[in-house]
Amino acid sequence: MSDTPKFILGSGSPRRRELLAQIGVVADDIRAPDIDETPLKNELPRPYCTRITTTKAAAVQAQANDIVLCADTTVSLGRRILGKPVDADEATAFLRLLSGRRHKVITAVAVKRGDKMWQRDVQSTVRVKALSETEIAAYIATNDWQGKAGGYAIQGPAGAFIPWISGSFSAIVGLPLSETAGLLQAAGYPLYKDHT
Numbered sequence: 043m044s045d046t047p048k049f050i051l052g053s054g055s056p057r058r059r060e061l062l063a064q065i066g067v068v069a070d071d072i073r074a075p076d077i078d079e080t081p082l083k084n085e086l087p088r089p090y091c092t093r094i095t096t097t098k099a100a101a102v103q104a105q106a107n108d109i110v111l112c113a114d115t116t117v118s119l120g121r122r123i124l125g126k127p128v129d130a131d132e133a134t135a136f137l138r139l140l141s142g143r144r145h146k147v148i149t150a151v152a153v154k155r156g157d158k159m160w161q162r163d164v165q166s167t168v169r170v171k172a173l174s175e176t177e178i179a180a181y182i183a184t185n186d187w188q189g190k191a192g193g194y195a196i197q198g199p200a201g202a203f204i205p206w207i208s209g210s211f212s213a214i215v216g217l218p219l220s221e222t223a224g225l226l227q228a229a230g231y232p233l234y235k236d237h238t
């Protein structure tokens with residue numbers, strides 16, 4: 043038996059796969075969790091995000107020695123959760139809501155190994171400039187909003203709408219790399235080979 047644990051990415055998000063590759067982590071297997079992401083009645087964004095992440099991690103089947111990573115990115119405007127828009131009309135409505143103000147992006151990460159679970163969540167603030175109807179319509183036409191929480195992606199054309207952030211860029215894209223590295227090491231993932 044090999045000592046190196048198998049690493050399972052419990053996410054279908056190509057962004058998360060690419061962000062992990064940035065720190066040299068390549069999954070042995072990808073198992074996208076299929077869970078109900080409906081918020082509970084009156085559920086606030088941060089508890090929602092951590093609950094969804096834990097639920098994703100619990101839903102991924104793995105062997106006792108495997109290391110599983112799951113995450114969730116939630117966009118919040120005050121107490122309101124802006125999920126993935128169902129269509130172009132909803133994406134347009136989200137962009138109108140976000141225009142000219144600040145909102146929060148929360149990304150929670152969970153790493154599971156056997157019956158142990160390690161978790162972190164990172165909250166960032168994003169300012170969106172005041173958007174004209176022309177800008178919103180042009181962005182919607184790119185289809186880049188599809189599958190993105192809040193209806194935009196900072197790493198795509200919507201980057202032109204974001205003059206300022208506070209927090210973690212990688213967390214806004216989908217996975218806070220510094221916290222993720224810490225969780226993987228806590229779970230015994232051999233992230234850094236000894237070069238001393």
Ligand SMILES: Cc1cn([C@H]2C[C@H](O)[C@@H](COP(=O)(O)OP(=O)(O)OP(=O)(O)O)O2)c(=O)[nH]c1=O
Pocket residue numbers: 052053054055057058074075113114115116117147189190191192194195196197214215216
């Ligand atoms: C705010 C924002 C979100 N997003 C994306 C990251 C996530 O993929 C997505 C939020 O949906 P999530 O439910 O977090 O993830 P997912 O459904 O894409 O993948 P899985 O549950 O299998 O892990 O929004 C960006 O890519 N850029 C951004 O700026």
